[in-house]
Amino acid sequence: MSDKRLGRGIESLISPEPASKSSKPGVAKIFLKNITPNPHQPRRYFDKHALDELVASIKVKGVLTPITVRETKIGYELIAGERRWRAAIKAMLKKIPAYVIDIKTDSEMMEVALIENIQREDLNPMEESEAYAVLNSKYNLSHDAIARSVGKKRVTVSNSLRLLKLPLEIRKSISKGEISGGHGRAILQAKTINHMNKLWKLILKKNLSVRAAEALIKSKPKKTSVLKVIHSTAPIRAIENQLIELLGTKVKLKPGQVGGSIEILYFSDDDLERILDLLQSL
Incomplete structure (x- = not known):
């Protein structure tokens, strides 16, 4: 995936024809049982108390912010929004709103998952550092390229990576x-x-x-x-x-x-x- 494609944001990857229609353009209502978790999830820690609060909110108001998935041969694979996905399951929902992203390879999926989590500020400082390190080492993105992709200053990325020392x-x-x-x-x-x-x-x-x-x-x-x-x-x-x-x-x-x-x-x-x-x- 090129820097240019990432720099355009997640909207450029949203499928124009969602799996099932929703009240929001580009959003599909997908059965939770058809979604599998992201094996490349950069976020490792989910606060139990915060998750329980989200479950209570979802029971009353539903899932207000769609998750992000990609289509697979057997259903859908989660890219971003695992906390909402987990909470929706605990709230006993059957379907969840989701953006369906046009991503074909695992490497692209991992890259977008990292950037989505960083942009949403869902990561703790060490998870963010590790995410930058993966973009830098596995995908050969420079500090400048990473900064452009996630909308941060280069010095912010460099300082974050220093925490790994x-x-x-x-x-x-x-x-x-x-x-x-x-x-x-x-x-x-x-x-x-x-x-x-x-x-x-x-x-x-x-x-x-x-x-x-x-x-x-x-x-x-x-x-x-x-x-x-x-x-x-x-x-x-x-x-x-x-x-x-x-x-x-x-x-x-x-x-x-x-x-x-x-x-x-x-x-x-x-x-x-x-x-x-x-x-x-x-």
Whole structure:
């Protein structure tokens, strides 16, 4: 499938004669029993609670957004909309509205499935990264070509692909929604896998924002342990690092001739509240 064909969008592939007429042009009403799932589905995680909510909605209002399928010798194969398809089955529907796409080969089907999911923002950050990687490696699409196909900036695609360089446990953490893709890109600034894992655990433990994590990484703390007793003879830089580790944000000590001041950075109201809670718990 060429970049040009993908760039025209899914509409250019919709069959002009749907399998059975519907109230929407280009949409067929297809029996659910005749649809098989997509073996190339890039989406791997389906939230059970969200799926149950969709089932309840479908029971009342039906499926409002058609799924996308291709015709096969024995029926239809799902391309995009697996969550709606699953929910419709659980809701005991017999038919579902669907766009029938003119796709002949498995490679074209996989490509469109990836792009449809990315464009609909149905993928978590790691699924999106893996989808870009497949387009890049299996179909030899450049970062520029991928960006044009899915309507994103090239730098967005490149930054997403960088997440695949993270250790497996951190990638799983992003997939589960424990941390964001922004956290993952911040962690990538660390020089070693050991340091990456320590930073990841600290982000989870202290619920750091992305900006707080970036500030912590740029400060290059030497330890990730609990703040130790600060002696007046300790170097200023070492004290700053201990405070950064404790508070999870950038801290600046400003010594004067007598005493001095401490500058603590925060990046949002929630971040400030988190820092205050930490200070009050000491």
